[in-house]
Amino acid sequence: MTRRSLSAACAATAVIWGGATFAEISPADIVWEDEIAIPASLSGTPGDPVAGAVTVSSRSAGNCLSCHQNTAMPEHDFQGNIGPSLDGSGARWSEAELRGIVANAKRVFPESMMPVFYNDNPEDYIRPGEAYTARAYNPETFSTLLTAQQVEDVVAYLMTLTDW
Amino acid sequence: MKTMTKLWATVAICGAMLSSTAFADPHPDAELIIEGELHIATRAEPPEHLGGVLPEIYSGWLFRTDETRELQMDDFDNPGMLFAERGEDRWELAEGTANQSCADCHGDVESMAGVRAVMPKVNENGELWSMQNYINNCRTERMGADAWGWNSEPMKDVTSLISLQSRGMPVAVKIDGEAAEFWEKGREMYYTRFGQLELSCANCHEDNWGRMIRADHLSQGMSNGFPTYRLKNASIVPLHQRFRGCIRDTRGESFAEGSQEFRELELYVSSRGLGLPVEGISVRQ
Numbered sequence: 001m002t003r004r005s006l007s008a009a010c011a012a013t014a015v016i017w018g019g020a021t022f023a024e025i026s027p028a029d030i031v032w033e034d035e036i037a038i039p040a041s042l043s044g045t046p047g048d049p050v051a052g053a054v055t056v057s058s059r060s061a062g063n064c065l066s067c068h069q070n071t072a073m074p075e076h077d078f079q080g081n082i083g084p085s086l087d088g089s090g091a092r093w094s095e096a097e098l099r100g101i102v103a104n105a106k107r108v109f110p111e112s113m114m115p116v117f118y119n120d121n122p123e124d125y126i127r128p129g130e131a132y133t134a135r136a137y138n139p140e141t142f143s144t145l146l147t148a149q150q151v152e153d154v155v156a157y158l159m160t161l162t163d164w
Numbered sequence: 165m166k167t168m169t170k171l172w173a174t175v176a177i178c179g180a181m182l183s184s185t186a187f188a189d190p191h192p193d194a195e196l197i198i199e200g201e202l203h204i205a206t207r208a209e210p211p212e213h214l215g216g217v218l219p220e221i222y223s224g225w226l227f228r229t230d231e232t233r234e235l236q237m238d239d240f241d242n243p244g245m246l247f248a249e250r251g252e253d254r255w256e257l258a259e260g261t262a263n264q265s266c267a268d269c270h271g272d273v274e275s276m277a278g279v280r281a282v283m284p285k286v287n288e289n290g291e292l293w294s295m296q297n298y299i300n301n302c303r304t305e306r307m308g309a310d311a312w313g314w315n316s317e318p319m320k321d322v323t324s325l326i327s328l329q330s331r332g333m334p335v336a337v338k339i340d341g342e343a344a345e346f347w348e349k350g351r352e353m354y355y356t357r358f359g360q361l362e363l364s365c366a367n368c369h370e371d372n373w374g375r376m377i378r379a380d381h382l383s384q385g386m387s388n389g390f391p392t393y394r395l396k397n398a399s400i401v402p403l404h405q406r407f408r409g410c411i412r413d414t415r416g417e418s419f420a421e422g423s424q425e426f427r428e429l430e431l432y433v434s435s436r437g438l439g440l441p442v443e444g445i446s447v448r449q
Contacts, residue, residue, distance in 0.1 A: 066378040078379035082372050115361045127417040128360045134412035145360065
């Protein structure tokens with residue numbers, strides 16, 4: 001089953017159970033506030049900052065450190081400096097704003113280098129590939145860079161970064 | 165309003181970064197001197213067509229570690245030289261239905277001096293060809309032999325040998341006249357944001373050279389060092405293979421090595437380095 005048909009199935013289940021289960025919000029259904037912020041959780045499950053830290057540092061997940069420094073993670077060397085340091089991002093931005101930045105940074109920062117982590121529509125890209133294989137994407141498996149829960153976890157982690 | 169204030173804070177942070185970590189000669193004192201005698205410039209005035217987007221143009225050599233830079237300063241330590249040595253044997257080897265070698269038509273390989281510096285260039289039929297196309301044309305049309313694969317061992321050997329004959333000669337690709345339309349297309353590609361990460365060549369090599377992208381020190385993505393011996397691959401890496409790698413890293417679908425698109429990109433990227441000496445065979449990590 002593809003990710004998208006899976007979330008469609010979840011949505012159907014939610015309707016049958018009268019909304020008792022929370023359907024993941026798909027990228028196309030995000031409701032934005034002030035153009036840049038996403039007030040509602042994408043997964044319906046509170047973010048876990050410990051899992052979020054792993055997603056931020058892992059090269060195969062967020063790989064955020066390829067572009068950002070984060071002094072709270074001295075154990076990870078080779079932190080990039082393409083974007084600003086993550087230090088203090090939890091103090092500068094609200095949770096809804098951080099969700100907006102992680103899901104689609106190009107709304108807050110037009111033309112930004114920062115990738116859009118929550119968009120599963122291949123039509124929005126020029127020559128999208130199948131992960132890092134240099135081959136054309138597979139319509140069956142093309143998905144967001146981070147899952148809804150991973151976005152929530154990363155946001156929860158960023159909220160802990162209040163010193164700068 | 166609140167958001168604007170925060171945006172300005174971010175801009176200020178970026179501004180501070182611009183002045184401190186990026187956009188400066190990465191090794192102001194480093195000089196590329198091969199075997200203690202051949203001086204190769206690694207900095208040059210930017211070509212006019214760049215319109216001031218780079219203050220000065222730098223060889224990728226300047227962005228590498230001390231150890232990697234040193235490997236290129238000694239032909240005995242430079243592992244790429246082994247490819248050129250094998251290339252010398254291939255230069256002499258008669259092959260194909262005509263039973264002829266490169267040397268039979270071209271004489272000493274020194275006759276190839278200057279060739280690498282003007283590649284890629286428009287051929288007599290108005291097509292844009294890379295050095296590999298010219299080599300394969302000799303093989304199939306003149307020698308009656310098989311074409312070599314773009315990334316094949318014999319192709320690496322002979323392109324390395326031919327490039328070495330232009331070592332120290334400034335890149336001098338032609339970008340006007342018949343070349344202009346190819347150059348335009350290459351330019352457009354350079355600024356196209358490919359792949360799911362939506363990154364263009366310019367995002368990394370024009371906007372962020374000098375910065376770190378994880379463990380990599382971003383250079384200006386110049387092509388004057390190619391073919392390059394890449395330590396990570398333990399082999400010669402032809403320019404189109406490097407292009408493929410960079411597009412792969414955008415989570416994009418690459419073009420094929422040798423494709424029309426990559427030859428056009430090769431012309432444009434070479435033209436950004438107009439004036440930088442050919443280093444072939446350079447060493448990179």
